[in-house]
Amino acid sequence: MIPGEQAEDAIVADVANGHAGKVEERAMGVGWDGGEDPEPVPPPQQQQHGKFSVKSLLWHGGSVWDAWFNCASNQVAQVLLTLPYSFSQLGMLSAVLLQVFYGLMGSWTAYLISVLYVEYRTRKEKEGVSFKNHVIQVVFFFLLLACTSQTVLDGLLGPYWKAAGLAFNCTFLLFGSVIQLIACASNIYYINDRLDKRTWTYIFGACCATSVFVPSFHNYRVWSFLGLGMVTYTAWYLTIAAAIHGQVDGVTHSGPSKLVLYFTGATNILYTFGGHAITVEIMHAMWKPRKFKYIYLVATLYVFTLTLPSAATMYWAFGDALLTHSNAFSLLPRTGWRDAAVILMLIHQFITFGFACTPLYFVWEKAIGMHGSRNIFLRALARLPIVVPIWFLAIIFPFFGPINSAVGALLVSFTVYIIPALAHMLTYRSASARLNAAEKPPRFLPSWSGMFVVNVFVVAWVLVVGFGIGGWASVSNFIKQIDTFGLFAKCYQCPPKLHAVGASPLPAPPGH
Helix, strand or coil: CCHHHHHHHHHHHHHHCCCHHHHHHHHCCCCCCCCCCCCCCCHHHHHHHCCCCHHHHHCCCCCHHHHHHHHHHHHCCCHHHHHHHHHHHHCHHHHHHHHHHHHHHHHHHHHHHHHHHHHHHHHHHHCCCCCCCCCCCHHHHHHHHHHHCCCCCCCCCCHHHHHHHHHHHHHHHHHHHHHHHHHHHHHHCCCCCCCCHHHHHHHHHHHHHHHHHCCCHHHHHHHHHHHHHHHHHHHHHHHHHHHHHCCCCCCCCCCCCCHHHHHHHHHHHHHHCCCHHHHHHHHHCCCCHHHHCCHHHHHHHHHHHHHHHHHHHHHHHHHHHHHHCCCHHHHCCCCHHHHHHHHHHHHHHHHHHHHHHHHHHHHHHHHHCCCCCCCHHHHHHHHHHHHHHHHHHHHHCCCCCHHHHHHHHHHHHHHHHHHHHHHHHHHCCCHHHHHCCCCCCCCCCCCHHHHHHHHHHHHHHHHHHHHHHHHHHHHHHHHHHHHHHCCCCCCCCCCCCCCCCCCCCCCCCCCC
8 A cells, every 4th residue: 555545544543543733734734744554443433432422523624535526516606506608608509518528527537636636746755755734726736736747947936936836826716716706795685685796795895804713624514415405406496496487578599699708608617617726625625536537527517417407497487588688587476486596596606615615725824934833713813914905806796607717717717627637647657657657547538649639638628718819708798797787886787677576677778
């Protein structure tokens, strides 16, 4: 058994013996010096002597199932409500095909991330490097990995590139958190419109700030489970409610009608399946990270069962009306079922906000020397400066829907598609690196040349279509929102309030 696997099995043994504190330290890299650990206790013995506790069940999570719940729960949140809007921009056929295409591409790059993570840990373990208080960010870890390779010139990826990569990924997670906060204000408005969306943003900014008290990804176990249940309910509510509502009078399905709208919708779907920016953090929280390989693909397949039926049915029922209603809730009549879906999505968005912010908290704590502190209240206080700019940006740019596409094109395209593929090619460019690789090519593509071809395709496609054309389209649409509604918009896409309770909302002002 290799040292990495011994360490992972020892973590599982600690769980069985009730050492929950040690589990969190090891899974986050704290208190483990890279040396060999004793073999785990066999399963029957674990069941006989292991101690069960509610805290361990609900709070400490590092299993394969925990990772799956984390991936699936984090991958689809508020974007579920904007996918019908993307369908109206793309048309039914293009939207379905692009969902499947980007879903599989996202699963491929998530697989690459897991391979590179194992390679990184294996190399560092051989060097005797301690992972105590080690904070890993996706892009930062890629650049570190490439720098450890003998095939990459030392001057190619120096400290400045590492810092740039870390800043790039943190920017994406920052705006990911902003989007969740905007979504909270947008959703709650359809239950209580006595307050405008900007005021609701103030309120939910304060609520989301409580995420500073959650120490790490282990502690999202119960929330990931509940969050996925909540978004599943919402997806099937949208599907069933739209089917029962039927097609509105004079419904039209003209998409795709404009090039700008087409590629704006495409980049929103690219953003949808780019939720693996925290893949490394989820793996780092697992007891056995080597088992992560196909977890993201399985999570994506489940997400398809939520996104495809709901978006397709909404587009069938409302057609081009979705072009001016980026939030799917806005077109459905108010009922108890819709209110329940709104409330569940609010809770889920709070959970996703925590997912996106947690890596930012780690990096900030590391920067100010607080990551090693065991005082949860002191760490929570130190994390607050991260929440403030997120709060402020959500108030400046309340453009629910268009901001997803802009973030997808400008940030997601690089952070979770282009950089993983490039890093994999750089890391295994030499024969010796491929020979000594910790993880060999997968069974479905058992060739290094085949992996290289796929990676080149991913880089070229996302660079040209996602970042290039998609960036132009999404930024153009984003600027149009600013021109139409202005910065600090008080109530983005709010319909007139003079309508009967239970009636279908009136159309919002055109802004797309």
